[in-house]
Amino acid sequence: MSLGPYASFIATSYALVTAVVLILIGWIALDYRNQKARLRELEASGIARRSGRGATDF
Amino acid sequence: MTALAALIRRDVRIALRVGGGALIGVLFFLTVVVLMPFAIGPDIPLLTRLGPAILWLGALLASLLTLDRLFMADHEDGSLDLIVMGRTPLELACAAKALAHWLAAGLPLVVATPVLGLLLNLDATATSAVALTLLVGTPALTFTGMIGAALAVTLHRGGLLLAVLVLPLSVPVLIFGVAASQAVIVGPTPFGTPFSILCAISLVSFVVGPFAAAASLKHGLD
Amino acid sequence: MTLIDLANPTRFLALTARVLPWLIAATAILLAAGLYRSALAPDDYQQGATVKIMFIHVPNAWLSMFVWGVMSIASLGTLVWRHPLADVAAKAAAPIGAAFTFLALVTGSLWGRPMWGTYWEWDARLTSVLVLFLMYLGLIALWRAVEDPSRAARAAAVLTLVGAINIPIIKFSVDWWNTLHQGASVFRADGPTMDRAYLIPLLIMAVAFTLLFVTLHLAAMRNEILRRRVRSLQMMQASRVAFSSETGAGSREATASKQTGAA
Amino acid sequence: MRLSGRGVRCVRGGREVFSSLDFEAASGEAVAVTGPNGAGKTSLLRLIAGLLAPAGGSIDLEGGEAELTLPEQAHYLGHRDALKPALSVLENLSFWRDFLGSSGDAGQNLARVGLDHAMHLPAAFLSAGQRRRLSIARLLSVRRPVWLLDEPTSALDAAGQAMFAGVMREHLAAGGLIVAATHAPLGIEARELRMELRIGGAA
Numbered sequence: 001m002s003l004g005p006y007a008s009f010i011a012t013s014y015a016l017v018t019a020v021v022l023i024l025i026g027w028i029a030l031d032y033r034n035q036k037a038r039l040r041e042l043e044a045s046g047i048a049r050r051s052g053r054g055a056t057d058f
Numbered sequence: 059m060t061a062l063a064a065l066i067r068r069d070v071r072i073a074l075r076v077g078g079g080a081l082i083g084v085l086f087f088l089t090v091v092v093l094m095p096f097a098i099g100p101d102i103p104l105l106t107r108l109g110p111a112i113l114w115l116g117a118l119l120a121s122l123l124t125l126d127r128l129f130m131a132d133h134e135d136g137s138l139d140l141i142v143m144g145r146t147p148l149e150l151a152c153a154a155k156a157l158a159h160w161l162a163a164g165l166p167l168v169v170a171t172p173v174l175g176l177l178l179n180l181d182a183t184a185t186s187a188v189a190l191t192l193l194v195g196t197p198a199l200t201f202t203g204m205i206g207a208a209l210a211v212t213l214h215r216g217g218l219l220l221a222v223l224v225l226p227l228s229v230p231v232l233i234f235g236v237a238a239s240q241a242v243i244v245g246p247t248p249f250g251t252p253f254s255i256l257c258a259i260s261l262v263s264f265v266v267g268p269f270a271a272a273a274s275l276k277h278g279l280d
Numbered sequence: 281m282t283l284i285d286l287a288n289p290t291r292f293l294a295l296t297a298r299v300l301p302w303l304i305a306a307t308a309i310l311l312a313a314g315l316y317r318s319a320l321a322p323d324d325y326q327q328g329a330t331v332k333i334m335f336i337h338v339p340n341a342w343l344s345m346f347v348w349g350v351m352s353i354a355s356l357g358t359l360v361w362r363h364p365l366a367d368v369a370a371k372a373a374a375p376i377g378a379a380f381t382f383l384a385l386v387t388g389s390l391w392g393r394p395m396w397g398t399y400w401e402w403d404a405r406l407t408s409v410l411v412l413f414l415m416y417l418g419l420i421a422l423w424r425a426v427e428d429p430s431r432a433a434r435a436a437a438v439l440t441l442v443g444a445i446n447i448p449i450i451k452f453s454v455d456w457w458n459t460l461h462q463g464a465s466v467f468r469a470d471g472p473t474m475d476r477a478y479l480i481p482l483l484i485m486a487v488a489f490t491l492l493f494v495t496l497h498l499a500a501m502r503n504e505i506l507r508r509r510v511r512s513l514q515m516m517q518a519s520r521v522a523f524s525s526e527t528g529a530g531s532r533e534a535t536a537s538k539q540t541g542a543a
Numbered sequence: 544m545r546l547s548g549r550g551v552r553c554v555r556g557g558r559e560v561f562s563s564l565d566f567e568a569a570s571g572e573a574v575a576v577t578g579p580n581g582a583g584k585t586s587l588l589r590l591i592a593g594l595l596a597p598a599g600g601s602i603d604l605e606g607g608e609a610e611l612t613l614p615e616q617a618h619y620l621g622h623r624d625a626l627k628p629a630l631s632v633l634e635n636l637s638f639w640r641d642f643l644g645s646s647g648d649a650g651q652n653l654a655r656v657g658l659d660h661a662m663h664l665p666a667a668f669l670s671a672g673q674r675r676r677l678s679i680a681r682l683l684s685v686r687r688p689v690w691l692l693d694e695p696t697s698a699l700d701a702a703g704q705a706m707f708a709g710v711m712r713e714h715l716a717a718g719g720l721i722v723a724a725t726h727a728p729l730g731i732e733a734r735e736l737r738m739e740l741r742i743g744g745a746a
Contacts, residue, residue, distance in 0.1 A: 144642060
């Protein structure tokens with residue numbers, strides 16, 4: 001497959017889209033891990049959610 | 059030294075956290091620059107010629123916008139009283155606050171400049187010239203603007219009064235900043251002359267700004 | 281499973297955990313198929329191989345609008361139906377939408393570069409997308425400006441809906457502004473007369489990117505729910521500390537029983 | 544160490560708040576400034592703290608460190624708590640410790656005021672009483688001989704007031720001195736400085 005004289009533009013576009021999507025995925029995954037860790041930390045320190053209302057109530 | 063480092067770290071941290079305004083300045087800069095072509099028209103050669111002026115005006119307004127909170131936030135929660143009473147000379151504390159403000163609000167403007175240069179069809183040399191003059195010039199804007207911010211706190215008025223106080227003071231910075239960038243793009247004056255004057259203005263503002271701000275804070279608190 | 285069932289965040293989290301793996305798999309398969317078909321697509325007689333940029337530009341441009349639509353519905357959910365997950369959905373969508381809009385801008389400018397000779401031309405379509413991008417950034421700034429998310433939610437919802445009404449007006453004004461000065465746009469390849477050789481890969485890519493958004497959005501919503509849980513637990517912890525210090529250095533268990541006794 | 548004011552006169556906004564005020568406080572002594580609203584209690588504290596300039600008279604500290612001014616040897620605890628809601632409790636305290644120049648252990652002082660469990664929470668989550676406790680931790684973290692306290696116990700609960708009375712007693716025992724403006728009893732032995740409301744006094 002030849003990309004013609006503008007191959008670099010095509011490659012750059014695809015690379016950029018890949019990069020940004022990967023950053024998004026990485027950010028969301030990292031955020032998930034952080035929040036989970038903080039929740040565990042809080043629960044370990046003896047702060048438990050009350051059933052029903054409480055922490056889930058917003 | 060620890061005291062000043064602590065002050066800088068705190069201010070940068072607050073600016074970057076939720077509720078801090080560091081990134082709003084950049085967004086404002088971006089918006090102002092994008093609005094210009096709607097007023098001027100999508101005439102690329104014209105935009106290229108006006109580019110440095112548009113970027114400089116945008117940066118000037120953006121740094122002015124965020125200066126409002128420089129002392130006001132500390133005044134409202136009582137921190138300013140403690141800073142004034144502290145053993146660190148107030149002039150140095152003011153300089154540290156201004157430096158922190160520039161790191162959080164001024165430096166991002168410089169970083170955003172290449173992207174905006176692209177929108178205005180500036181070539182690489184022109185963009186780097188504008189970025190360089192902004193890198194040297196925005197600290198001068200912050201340090202002279204700090205005087206206005208200190209006056210605004212002691213007068214209990216912010217916002218527009220600050221703008222009216224500070225904008226005339228920033229005229230020299232604007233003149234030589236735009237002149238240096240234009241010199242690279244169209245000539246005929248060499249880049250060096252206006253640029254060294256701009257550097258000199260910045261250096262002077264580093265000295266005058268903190269002293270004037272500290273003086274107005276010391277005498278204006280109640 | 282109705283919308284009301286989803287109102288319970290715990291149930292939503294359970295649903296997310298079940299659905300996400302399937303969504304990820306479907307997105308990956310469709311993306312692979314779309315990329316494969318795009319690679320096979322022939323060169324355009326006018327644009328040559330650069331037409332390949334279209335396969336990622338158009339889905340991103342579509343998503344930049346679609347995400348705002350999703351946020352508008354979520355905003356209606358916040359303001360009208362008061363659905364508890366609505367502002368979570370709106371908040372989680374904003375950064376993702378901004379990222380796709382950014383990609384639409386960048387791929388658009390890279391696509392136009394061979395035609396225009398510059399990276400940025402104040403072309404009507406790209407310029408409207410740029411304004412949309414600024415609106416996304418403003419919305420994110422609004423979410424970040426207020427520490428309490430439930431307080432920011434209503435302001436953000438109003439802004440989103442005003443934006444949704446304004447987008448067509450902005451689009452019209454920019455078109456009008458642009459035609460005063462210059463002529464045609466590059467972005468014509470997506471007309472209804474497009475060849476099937478382009479249409480099919482483009483459709484697959486559009487569906488794949490939409491699925492990608494849905495996946496990311498669900499995951500981001502889950503994060504946001506957890507973040508709010510952390511926040512409310514922290515607030516409980518802060519007030520718990522107030523109780524425990526009531527007896528000075530006394531143990532927390534003792535204090536807790538004292539509290540319930542006093543109450 | 545002796546803090547003394549001679550013939551102090553205070554004018555604010557063109558109105559004379561008080562004049563020819565004399566006061567004195569020695570090491571180990573607490574002065575409770577009392578009086579109705581508007582009598583100038585806060586103004587007096589701010590004058591001593593150097594945050595207001597006296598219209599007349601003088602305020603001196605004898606026996607302190609010679610090269611430091613009175614405000615530099617004083618803590619001022621005002622109505623406002625000087626806390627940043629975006630920073631955590633520990634970050635707030637550490638900042639003031641570093642800025643005011645000290646090397647005390649922040650964690651220990653937080654435990655003393657009953658905030659050690661909230662150390663890593665944002666200060667935004669604290670109640671008014673907890674914010675006041677955090678300010679008290681600041682007094683403990685940085686050593687200053689003169690404490691200027693403006694309604695220090697207003698937001699504190701009974702346990703908090705008892706804790707703070709203990710803190711103040713320790714400070715006095717270590718040779719410090721306290722000037723506190725207050726409506727409520729301070730909880731410690733204090734000499735009273737009563738200020739009267741002046742009506743219609745023009746400067």
